[in-house]
Structure formats: C-alpha cells, structure tokens
Amino acid sequence: MIVFAVFIALIFVTGLLTRRLETTIVTVPMIFTLAGVIVAFLAPGLTQIELRDPVVLLTTELALVLLLFTDGARIEVRDALGGASLPARLLGIGMPLTILAGAVVAVALFPGLGIWEAAILATILAPTDAGLGQVVVSSRLVPLRIRETLDIEAGLNDGLSVPLLMLFISLARADQSLHHLAWILFAVRLIGVGLLSGVVLGRVGGWLIAHAQRRGWTVQPARQLALLALAVLAWLAAEANGGNGFIAAFVAGLTVKTVFEHAGAHMSDFNEAWGDLLDSFVFMVFGTLAGLSLWQASATVVLYAIISLTAVRMIPVAIALLGTRLPVATVLFLGWFGPRGLASVVLGLVYLEQRAALPDEALIVLVVIVTVLCSVFAHGISAAPAIRLCARQWPAGPAGE
Numbered sequence: 001m002i003v004f005a006v007f008i009a010l011i012f013v014t015g016l017l018t019r020r021l022e023t024t025i026v027t028v029p030m031i032f033t034l035a036g037v038i039v040a041f042l043a044p045g046l047t048q049i050e051l052r053d054p055v056v057l058l059t060t061e062l063a064l065v066l067l068l069f070t071d072g073a074r075i076e077v078r079d080a081l082g083g084a085s086l087p088a089r090l091l092g093i094g095m096p097l098t099i100l101a102g103a104v105v106a107v108a109l110f111p112g113l114g115i116w117e118a119a120i121l122a123t124i125l126a127p128t129d130a131g132l133g134q135v136v137v138s139s140r141l142v143p144l145r146i147r148e149t150l151d152i153e154a155g156l157n158d159g160l161s162v163p164l165l166m167l168f169i170s171l172a173r174a175d176q177s178l179h180h181l182a183w184i185l186f187a188v189r190l191i192g193v194g195l196l197s198g199v200v201l202g203r204v205g206g207w208l209i210a211h212a213q214r215r216g217w218t219v220q221p222a223r224q225l226a227l228l229a230l231a232v233l234a235w236l237a238a239e240a241n242g243g244n245g246f247i248a249a250f251v252a253g254l255t256v257k258t259v260f261e262h263a264g265a266h267m268s269d270f271n272e273a274w275g276d277l278l279d280s281f282v283f284m285v286f287g288t289l290a291g292l293s294l295w296q297a298s299a300t301v302v303l304y305a306i307i308s309l310t311a312v313r314m315i316p317v318a319i320a321l322l323g324t325r326l327p328v329a330t331v332l333f334l335g336w337f338g339p340r341g342l343a344s345v346v347l348g349l350v351y352l353e354q355r356a357a358l359p360d361e362a363l364i365v366l367v368v369i370v371t372v373l374c375s376v377f378a379h380g381i382s383a384a385p386a387i388r389l390c391a392r393q394w395p396a397g398p399a400g401e
Helices: 002-021 028-042 044-051 054-074 077-081 086-109 115-124 134-138 144-175 180-214 220-240 245-256 263-296 299-309 311-320 328-336 342-353 361-391
Strands: none
Touching (some): 002 028, 002 263, 028 263, 028 361, 044 263, 054 220, 054 245, 054 263, 054 342, 086 115, 086 144, 086 311, 115 144, 115 342, 115 361, 134 144, 134 361, 144 245, 144 328, 144 342, 180 220, 220 245, 220 263, 245 263, 263 342, 263 361, 299 311, 299 361, 311 328, 342 361
C-alpha cells in the first residue's frame, strides 16, 4: 500500500501547486518518478512485493490502452501524413532510422546481445512522449508548426511501435527455437487479429455512439464513458482471440472517428483529467522500478542511454528533414525533444508480460529504465531554456505561427 499511499498524497499536493509548477523547471513526471525512486530506496522489500501485484500491471496496461486509443482518435492521420509534411518525414523516415540506429549501437555496446534483442530494445525506446515536453508543445514561443509536429509524432509513433515490437519478439523467440515458422505465424496472428478487432469494434462502436447522439438518447459524459469502454473492449476482444490488444486499441481509435467525428474531442477532454492521473501513476511505478534497479547500471548502460537520447534520435531526425530548409536550430530542437516516457515504460512492461525468456531480458529492461529516467529529467529541465534560446531565431507571429 505504500506506493498507492504516496501516490495519492502527491496527487493532492500537485493539485494544489499546478499553476506554481508551470513557472519552474520541475515537471509532474519528474515529481512522481523521483517519489518512486525514494520509496524504493526507503522500503525496497515492500515495493518489490507491491510491483508484482497484478493490479499494478493492469493499471499500467490500461494507461497505454487509453493513450493509444486517444492518440488514434484525436490525430488526423490524412492531414498529418499527407505529402512531405514534417510529421510524415519524422514517422516515415526518422522513426525507422532511429530503430535501426538504436539496434546498431546496442549491438556495438553490448556484444552478447542478439540482433532481434537489440531491435526490441530500440523499438521500445523509439516512441516519443509529448507529455514529458508539455512545456514545448504548449508554449506560444514555439512556432505552431513545430508544436504540432512534435505532438502528432508522439501521438502516432507509439501505435506504430507496438506491431514492430511484437514482430521482433517473435523473431527473437524463433532464434531460440527450431520452429521459426511457428513464431512468425504467431506474430502475424497477433498483428492481424489486433488490426481486425480494432477496425470492427471501432466502426461498429463508433456508429452506435453517433446513432445514439443523433437520436438524442445520450449525453456528453455518457458518450465519453462509451468511448472509454470501447477502447477497453477492443483491447480485451483482441487478447481473447489471440491478438494484440494494444494494436486493437490504437486502430479502434483511428477507426472510430471515421463514423463519430467528435471522438477526438471527447477523448482529449478525458485525457486532460483522468488520463493525466493514470500517466502519473505509471511514472510513480516507473520511479519505483528505477529505484530498485539503478544499482545494477554499468557505465556502458548509461552511455547507451546518452547516445539513445542524442545521436540515435537527432541524426535520423536531421536526415528526415533534409530538403525542408528549416533552420539548423529548429532541426536540433526537433531532434532533442524526442523524450522517452510513458509509451516506453509500458512497452517495456508489455515485453516482460510476453514472457519471451530471452537471454538478455534483464539487460534490455535495465537499459530502458536508465534511458527513460535520464529523459524524464534531462528533457524536463532543458525545455524552458531551449525554448528561450531558439525563440531568438523563430519569427514572431500570431498564435506562434
């Protein structure tokens, strides 16, 4: 109960100081992460027992389900990925190169790591988290185009990472087994059933909600609850039929807004309140895991974390943005503000839940923990100074355009 008790106490305290925190370099994820680390140091035995509780894993999984569904529902994929837009470049060129670079660096620094294990590590650390850079995506000093690019990228790359993670886990398992085809077919089923469940439930559920709204059978809060239920139903349906529930949740979010156009607005309203609560809990759990694991971190692990947050992210972003004629400062800004946060934490837990039993599983988890921990503090502390520094080169305009 100690983790939950500290979490509830911090919710109360941060609720009192939200406006005050906005004027400092301290972010809410930093507070909850640090609290988890402290709790782990003070009561390691108790926290280890609590973190094995199925309720903790269920809550973190639920947080990712709602995050994926919300991202899918609120992002206009056609506009975001049309033509040579910045988000399209970052997702279509930058993200694959980031995974490739992360895997290459992992193999170079950890010689015993298999190629598919390195790909798993790189994929877990590929998604970015706009929430860790909330100051960046909400600051009027940052041009609107840059804010939207970072927000859209973070909204889509976690959903794109899930099927890749499942595929690499299956390929890694195949390397440990003689039945290669069986594992590949398993991956195809995971992804295929997940996609199908998301499309079917998103379309049917969205049509029913829209129909109920047109007939006047429902009110706004109830529609929001119906969407939340739809996200969880897509997750559960896929899992029950041998598919991946996280893929289903993301696809259901993408699909539901094709028949219920207000889905994105409803989910954004939810995310501003209850979604932030779930996110804070995940960071608290993450901090506790970090506190229990940090003593195992070697200099090589820390070096990988630093390279992952800098070169592995920034060089692919620079390549993806070639030809856009963006100022060098803007390219560096977009490259640096790719924080690793909630999605990486939960994808790491999802990887553990698959029980792949890979030889270097402990190393993969440790590297993820150290990298995300560095990101939480490095990106939180650097956000305001980086905005002020780059703002000198950004033209002032209405609404930060």
